[in-house]
Amino acid sequence: MTKVARTTNPPAVPRGRVLPKYEFGGPPGAAAIVFGLPLLVNFWYFACNDKSGCPAPPLLDPRTLTWDKLKEDIPWPENGVSGFVNFKATFWLLVYYFVSLVLYRALPAHELYGNKLRESGKPLWYRFNAFHATVVQLAACAVGTYIYGADFVVWTFITDNYLQLLSASIILSYVIATWVYIRSFGVKPGNPELRELARGGHTGNFIYDFYIGRELNPRITLPLFGEVDVKAWLEMRPGLTGWILLDLAFVAKQYRQYGFVSDSILFITAVQSYYVLEGQYSESGILGMMDIITDGLGFMLTFGDIVWVPFLYSTQCRYLSVYPVQMGWVNLALVTAVFITGVSIFRLANSEKFAFRTNPDQPRFKNATYLQTKRGTRLLTSGWWGISRHINYFGDWLQSTPFTMPTGIAGYVILSAGSGIASHTTGGFTMLDGREVVQGDARGWGMIFTYFYSLYFGFLLVHREGRDDVACAEKYGEDWEKYKKIVKWRILPGIY
Numbered sequence: 001m002t003k004v005a006r007t008t009n010p011p012a013v014p015r016g017r018v019l020p021k022y023e024f025g026g027p028p029g030a031a032a033i034v035f036g037l038p039l040l041v042n043f044w045y046f047a048c049n050d051k052s053g054c055p056a057p058p059l060l061d062p063r064t065l066t067w068d069k070l071k072e073d074i075p076w077p078e079n080g081v082s083g084f085v086n087f088k089a090t091f092w093l094l095v096y097y098f099v100s101l102v103l104y105r106a107l108p109a110h111e112l113y114g115n116k117l118r119e120s121g122k123p124l125w126y127r128f129n130a131f132h133a134t135v136v137q138l139a140a141c142a143v144g145t146y147i148y149g150a151d152f153v154v155w156t157f158i159t160d161n162y163l164q165l166l167s168a169s170i171i172l173s174y175v176i177a178t179w180v181y182i183r184s185f186g187v188k189p190g191n192p193e194l195r196e197l198a199r200g201g202h203t204g205n206f207i208y209d210f211y212i213g214r215e216l217n218p219r220i221t222l223p224l225f226g227e228v229d230v231k232a233w234l235e236m237r238p239g240l241t242g243w244i245l246l247d248l249a250f251v252a253k254q255y256r257q258y259g260f261v262s263d264s265i266l267f268i269t270a271v272q273s274y275y276v277l278e279g280q281y282s283e284s285g286i287l288g289m290m291d292i293i294t295d296g297l298g299f300m301l302t303f304g305d306i307v308w309v310p311f312l313y314s315t316q317c318r319y320l321s322v323y324p325v326q327m328g329w330v331n332l333a334l335v336t337a338v339f340i341t342g343v344s345i346f347r348l349a350n351s352e353k354f355a356f357r358t359n360p361d362q363p364r365f366k367n368a369t370y371l372q373t374k375r376g377t378r379l380l381t382s383g384w385w386g387i388s389r390h391i392n393y394f395g396d397w398l399q400s401t402p403f404t405m406p407t408g409i410a411g412y413v414i415l416s417a418g419s420g421i422a423s424h425t426t427g428g429f430t431m432l433d434g435r436e437v438v439q440g441d442a443r444g445w446g447m448i449f450t451y452f453y454s455l456y457f458g459f460l461l462v463h464r465e466g467r468d469d470v471a472c473a474e475k476y477g478e479d480w481e482k483y484k485k486i487v488k489w490r491i492l493p494g495i496y
Contacts, residue, residue, distance in 0.1 A: 021200055022208060023467065024300075030211035034299050038170045041311055045163060046074040048315070048449040050322045053413040055445050075163070085171070089164035092157065093172070100237050103133035105225045114287045117216075119196050124217055126229060126287065130236040131280040137241060141248065155252035158245065159321075169307045177210060177299040180230065184214035184296075195219075198296030213296025231297040234305040236283050240276045242310035247272055250314065250321035257431045262324035263332055264406035268316050271339050271402055285350075290464065294471060312453065316407050319450050323412040323437055324429060335402040342399025349384035349392040356380050371486060373479040381486045388489040390468070393461040397454075404454045410446030412437050465490055 024030060048054035052073035058065050077083020104127070113123035144152040158165065184202075187195045201214040221227045247269040255261050279285075286292050291301060327335070356365060360378055369386070370378040384391050415421055417434025428438040469490070473480045490496050 022203070023200065023212070027205050027208045030208045034207065034211050037303060037308065041166065041170070041307060042163075044312065044315065044449060045166065046076070048319060048446065049075050051075045051414065053442050054319060054322070054411060054449060055442060057413060057442070060441055060445065077163070084163060084167040086161070086164050089161040090168040090171075093165055093168045096242075097238055099137070100133060100241070101222070101225050101228070103136055104129065104228070104233065104237070107132045107136065110284055112284060112287075115293055117194060117196055118199075119190075120194060122194060124194060124219075124229065126232060126284070128232075128236075128283040130240070130283050131277060133237065134241045134244070134277060134280055138244065141245070145252070150252040150255040152252065154245070155249040158249035159253045166307070166311050169311070170303070173299065173303040173307050176230070176234075177297075177302045180218045180297050180302075181210050181214055183218060187215060199294060201296035201298065209298070211299045213298025213301060216294075216296050217292070218297050231301060232286060232292065234297075234302060235286055235291060236280055239305040239307075239309040240280060242306075243313050244269075244273050244276055246310055246314035247317040250317040254321040254324055257321070257433070258324055258429065259432055260324070262320060262326050264325040264327050264408075265317055265320040267327070267332060267335065268320070268403055268406055271399075272313070272317075275399070275403075290468060290471070312456075313403070315453065316403055316450050319407055319410060319446065322414070323410075323439075323446075325406060325408050327406055331406075335405050338405070339399050339402040342395050342397070342401070345384075345395030346392050346399060347395075349395060352384050353380065353392075371479065371483050373476050375476060375479070379476075379479070379483045381483070386487060388491055388493050389484070389487050390461075390465050390491045393465060393491045397458050397461055400457050401454050404451045407446070407450035409439075409444050410450040411439055411442035411444055412446060413440045413442050462491070462496070 022029075024033065047056055047059060049056060056070065056073045058070045058073055107129045109127045109129035109132075111125065111127050114126050116123045141152070141154055144154060184197065187197055195218075196216050197214055198212070198216045201209055201212050201216075203209055217232075218230050219227055220230060251261060251265055251269055254265055295301060355362065356368070356370075356378070360368075360370070367382075368380060369382040370380050372378055380386070388394070415436040415438065417436070421428060421436055421438055428436060430436050476483070
């Protein structure tokens with residue numbers, strides 16, 4: 001298979017310990033994230049649940065809130081904290097990762113070189129086939145669903161063991177982050193094994209380096225599987241595919257509970273699946289991302305890839321599996337239009353940038369304007385990239401908003417069977433087991449959970465743009481200041 005060498009070569013920097021240059025609030029911020037995010041994702045599950053409501057009713061009256069009262073209204077394990085983990089869920093989660101490794105090695109792949117490393121000037125070799133791997137897994141699940149319907153064991157296992165799968169994934173993220181941190185001290189001077197430390201990942205502060213990641217591209221050679229780039233593999237495989245599987249499991253759960261599937265959960269599952277599959281289809285694009293070029297592999301990326309993405313991003317489908325919003329054709333058309341607009345901006349802007357970098361002399365750029373830098377590269381100042389310095393980020397955020405919009409003014413309360421309230425309440429539903437789901441006093445409060453993704457993603461993109469601005473300032477020097485005077489807006493013209 002042909003291997004294509006990429007020519008991008010980040011500027012060389014001196015080897016050795018760098019002066020601390022902290023992000024994310026420095027060591028205190030890193031410590032808060034390392035220990036706080038696992039608590040947050042657990043809170044998300046318990047506070048918006050399928051036992052009492054979203055939010056759980058006791059949370060609506062903080063003045064009378066007690067732990068005993070709250071524990072009665074959340075799916076707290078009968079055997080306490082020890083119930084957060086069980087062997088069965090952990091075993092099958094590891095089997096899932098093993099299958100992903102098998103598919104990584106067995107399926108055809110796109111093989112190419114990445115960016116040249118700062119110290120050696122040599123590129124690392126990558127193997128990409130996440131899209132094919134996900135299609136194979138989804139095809140297997142489709143066959144199982146065709147035979148067993150919504151009771152297919154994969155779907156029931158996921159929803160019945162959600163907390164335990166979440167806990168096992170959190171533990172795995174700590175294990176991987178600890179392993180790569182310890183292993184990073186084996187990086188040798190002179191980079192004989194094409195291993196190097198991330199520029200901002202070896203400050204000497206343990207908690208910060210553990211969080212941000214010390215080694216840039218840790219790799220492992222496994223029997224039968226060969227060499228695996230751990231960061232690239234985690235970035236595009238188990239978490240993203242798991243996101244789709246979680247969504248589908250909640251679709252099946254909705255059908256088991258109501259005997260029908262709502263248009264809202266089908267729409268969100270469809271657009272999120274497209275988002276994942278489109279990203280995996282263009283998997284090699286990660287070689288130009290900050291995650292691969294500058295960030296080390298630490299708790300930040302590990303937890304984000306295998307916990308935050310699948311479990312937090314599937315919150316909307318988890319919500320709709322209990323409260324099946326029906327959008328109707330008009331609302332469906334509106335959210336579809338928003339999604340298509342976002343996708344179009346994102347794809348057109350990125351394709352224009354890629355085409356200009358690949359061959360700026362092609363006819364389509366005959367009338368394009370650009371800034372010639374001292375590095376020899378050109379910065380496009382017309383077309384999409386004349387609108388803002390990261391118009392693609394706006395498109396990315398815009399296409400994510402329909403992930404949340406179908407949940408409407410969210411919030412619900414689950415009542416015991418036979419209350420008769422749902423049949424007399426607009427928007428109320430009765431489950432097949434007789435329980436009734438109404439919005440009641442929870443109406444609007446559920447938006448904290450279902451709309452959090454869009455708010456967080458917007459913050460993430462703004463923060464990433466800031467980090468990118470610093471990186472470009474170091475890369476281009478005074479040329480970057482000239483560029484910013486030409487293209488004044490960061491992401492969204494007139495606003496930011």
